Amino acid sequence: MRLLHAALFWKHKDYGRQLRRGFFCLSTGGCFDPQIIVCTSGGCLTYQHATKPVKAFHCAGCKRVLRGIKPARPCELYRMSKRLKTVNRAHGG
Numbered sequence: 273m274r275l276l277h278a279a280l281f282w283k284h285k286d287y288g289r290q291l292r293r294g295f296f297c298l299s300t301g302g303c304f305d306p307q308i309i310v311c312t313s314g315g316c317l318t319y320q321h322a323t324k325p326v327k328a329f330h331c332a333g334c335k336r337v338l339r340g341i342k343p344a345r346p347c348e349l350y351r352m353s354k355r356l357k358t359v360n361r362a363h364g365g
Contacts, residue, residue, distance in 0.1 A: 306322040328343040330336065340359035344352060 307319040310320045326343045328337045342356045
């Protein structure tokens, strides 16, 4: 699957057939359920749910980014091995 360029999206044969699901907030004008348009291998356009952006882990004292620890969402941490979640240094966690 690949992301479709905005200029090609309007000329695509399936434009207009996608059903946009999710909640739209009228007061802020934002969407609670962000989705992206993806062109599948069959040539169809579909919506996919966009994941929340990943933030790097920070030190609790100085608020700097901890180097050597892979950024990930909490739901992905349990699938990662221990070497990706810690560093092999003194006071490395």
